[in-house]
Amino acid sequence: MLKLDGVTKVYRIGAFGGQTMTAVDEAGFEIKPGEVVSLIGESGSGKSTIGKMVLRLLPPTSGTISIDGRDVRQMGKRDYYRKVQGVFQDPFSSYNPVFKADRVFAMIREVYFKGVPDKEWTAKIEAALDAVRLSPGAVLNKFPHQLSGGQLQRLLIARALLLDIEYLVADEIISMLDASTRIDVLNLLADLKQRGLGVLFITHDLALGNYISERTVVLHKGRIVEYGPTDAVFEQPEHAYTRKLLASVPQLHTKWEDAS
Amino acid sequence: MTLEVDDLRVYYRTLKGDVQALDGVSFGLRDGEILGLAGESGCGKTTLGKALIRLDGRMKHVGGSVTLDGQVLPIGDDVKMNPYRFKQVSLIPQYSMSAMNPTRKIGRMVRELLESRREKLDLDELHARLDLVELPKDVLGKYPIELSGGMKQRMVMVISTLLNPSLLIADEITSALDVSTQKAVVTTLKGFRDRGFVKSMIFITHDISLTNQLADTIMVMYAGKLAEKAPASTVVNAPKHPYTQLLISSLPEVGVRYADKRLTGIPGNPPSLLDPVPGCRFRDRCPLAFEKCAEDPPPVEVEKDHVVACWKAA
Numbered sequence: 001m002l003k004l005d006g007v008t009k010v011y012r013i014g015a016f017g018g019q020t021m022t023a024v025d026e027a028g029f030e031i032k033p034g035e036v037v038s039l040i041g042e043s044g045s046g047k048s049t050i051g052k053m054v055l056r057l058l059p060p061t062s063g064t065i066s067i068d069g070r071d072v073r074q075m076g077k078r079d080y081y082r083k084v085q086g087v088f089q090d091p092f093s094s095y096n097p098v099f100k101a102d103r104v105f106a107m108i109r110e111v112y113f114k115g116v117p118d119k120e121w122t123a124k125i126e127a128a129l130d131a132v133r134l135s136p137g138a139v140l141n142k143f144p145h146q147l148s149g150g151q152l153q154r155l156l157i158a159r160a161l162l163l164d165i166e167y168l169v170a171d172e173i174i175s176m177l178d179a180s181t182r183i184d185v186l187n188l189l190a191d192l193k194q195r196g197l198g199v200l201f202i203t204h205d206l207a208l209g210n211y212i213s214e215r216t217v218v219l220h221k222g223r224i225v226e227y228g229p230t231d232a233v234f235e236q237p238e239h240a241y242t243r244k245l246l247a248s249v250p251q252l253h254t255k256w257e258d259a260s
Numbered sequence: 261m262t263l264e265v266d267d268l269r270v271y272y273r274t275l276k277g278d279v280q281a282l283d284g285v286s287f288g289l290r291d292g293e294i295l296g297l298a299g300e301s302g303c304g305k306t307t308l309g310k311a312l313i314r315l316d317g318r319m320k321h322v323g324g325s326v327t328l329d330g331q332v333l334p335i336g337d338d339v340k341m342n343p344y345r346f347k348q349v350s351l352i353p354q355y356s357m358s359a360m361n362p363t364r365k366i367g368r369m370v371r372e373l374l375e376s377r378r379e380k381l382d383l384d385e386l387h388a389r390l391d392l393v394e395l396p397k398d399v400l401g402k403y404p405i406e407l408s409g410g411m412k413q414r415m416v417m418v419i420s421t422l423l424n425p426s427l428l429i430a431d432e433i434t435s436a437l438d439v440s441t442q443k444a445v446v447t448t449l450k451g452f453r454d455r456g457f458v459k460s461m462i463f464i465t466h467d468i469s470l471t472n473q474l475a476d477t478i479m480v481m482y483a484g485k486l487a488e489k490a491p492a493s494t495v496v497n498a499p500k501h502p503y504t505q506l507l508i509s510s511l512p513e514v515g516v517r518y519a520d521k522r523l524t525g526i527p528g529n530p531p532s533l534l535d536p537v538p539g540c541r542f543r544d545r546c547p548l549a550f551e552k553c554a555e556d557p558p559p560v561e562v563e564k565d566h567v568v569a570c571w572k573a574a
Contacts, residue, residue: 042438178300180526183510211512248443250470
């Protein structure tokens with residue numbers, strides 16, 4: 001279980017860091033294996049900061065993040081990243097355009113699987129690609145610009161799977177994808193959670209959170225205002241902010257005028 | 261009819277040849293009508309929006325005509341288009357955060373802008389409109405950097421519509437905004453139309469649920485061609501084109517329980533528009549495709565105001 005407990009992040013801003021800004025204020029929630037938790041908030045609510053802290057790209061100012069009771073700061077980064085990996089919003093800037101896209105796999109091999117023979121490695125890649133429903137012929141040996149956004153994003157997920165990770169931080173991974181392909185990437189996350197993966201799904205789109213997640217965390221100005229099972233959060237929101245947010249979502253079959 | 265677009269073709273010149281981004285699109289827009297233009301990236305919706313106001317250097321007007329209020333717009337000629345811009349056709353750009361001159365106070369910028377169009381600034385009218393979008397009058401004495409993102413967006417909306425243009429093009433103006441700001445922007449746009457600041461509007465977005473909140477008519481494009489155009493409620497509830505049907509059914513919604521239900525996407529990718537093969541451009545991804553789809557399906561009016569370009573729908 002990945003657990004955040006009283007996590008706070010204060011940024012220093014302004015010239016010479018003279019002022020401070022609290023981006024995340026005492027956030028606490030947990031992700032169990034085989035569960036998708038969506039973290040919903042508007043821009044500036046601190047949702048990406050939480051994602052970065054879980055990925056240890058930023059140190060929390062106070063509070064602890066732990067996996068199965070063990071503080072992540074006590075784990076070596078190399079070990080930690082075998083358990084937790086992230087995929088980010090823009091698939092096009094996640095790759096170096098000069099190199100072929102499958103270089104992301106080779107980089108993993110260099111760090112973690114140096115002694116693995118070629119044959120075994122190929123089998124491992126094929127298994128990972130199969131899990132994200134990509135055919136090896138269509139994506140291997142290609143440059144990033146030859147692949148679509150959905151394919152690139154799935155390659156990054158496959159890369160994370162090579163490490164047999166337990167938790168995935170998915171920060172707005174489908175915001176840049178088209179409506180007709182984004183649902184496939186979402187369904188893929190749903191398949192992965194059946195294999196026991198815990199996913200932190202960061203999004204500003206409430207409909208996507210509603211579709212995919214078991215539990216929902218609503219963040220407002222760095223504070224958690226609502227936390228609970230997705231059905232409860234969406235059907236009986238307790239906080240006024242959540243209600244306001246839900247009322248502003250454009251819905252396909254109801255118009256705003258009719259709803260109010 | 262405010263706007264008549266007839267068989268408009270705009271290609272992008274590239275080293276490899278012409279990309280047929282807009283390939284024969286025809287439609288009309290009535291007075292007071294808001295048209296929602298929806299589609300995925302690369303379908304030509306932004307190209308269409310740009311074609312109506314300013315073609316950039318790579319774009320080439322290949323054929324077709326645009327008529328606004330009975331006058332033919334010289335869209336292929338950058339200089340001749342100038343008298344129409346801002347007065348007849350106006351645009352709200354996508355990145356309003358960077359649309360204003362950062363070195364001028366907003367009031368001075370607006371005055372200079374109007375002078376460049378040989379128009380006089382009606383300060384009372386400007387104040388009234390600022391009131392309408394709930395901006396304080398003193399924003400005119402501020403620099404753009406002093407405003408928040410939502411305020412800048414509203415300011416740009418006021419500037420764009422100041423001369424009461426006949427046609428307003430809003431290109432993806434809400435995609436960088438939060439849901440609550442999105443709602444405010446869309447409501448304001450509707451207010452502009454209801455008060456007659458703009459006669460008609462083209463609202464370009466990839467978000468069908470949002471466009472349904474605002475538009476009277478929705479036009480769905482696919483790979484540079486019109487796929488379906490119908491009143492908003494028809495597109496959402498009873499689409500006829502297989503692409504629209506699949507697209508609508510792949511959208512997750514708030515207020516629906518998805519415990520065991522799975523939505524499905526559309527397999528495959530849109531075709532390359534560099535020298536595309538003739539015939540329906542959706543046929544490689546279409547579950548209903550048959551032999552006839554190798555011929556171009558013409559847009560047919562299946563019901564009143566409901567145009568579909570598909571052999572199976574007609």
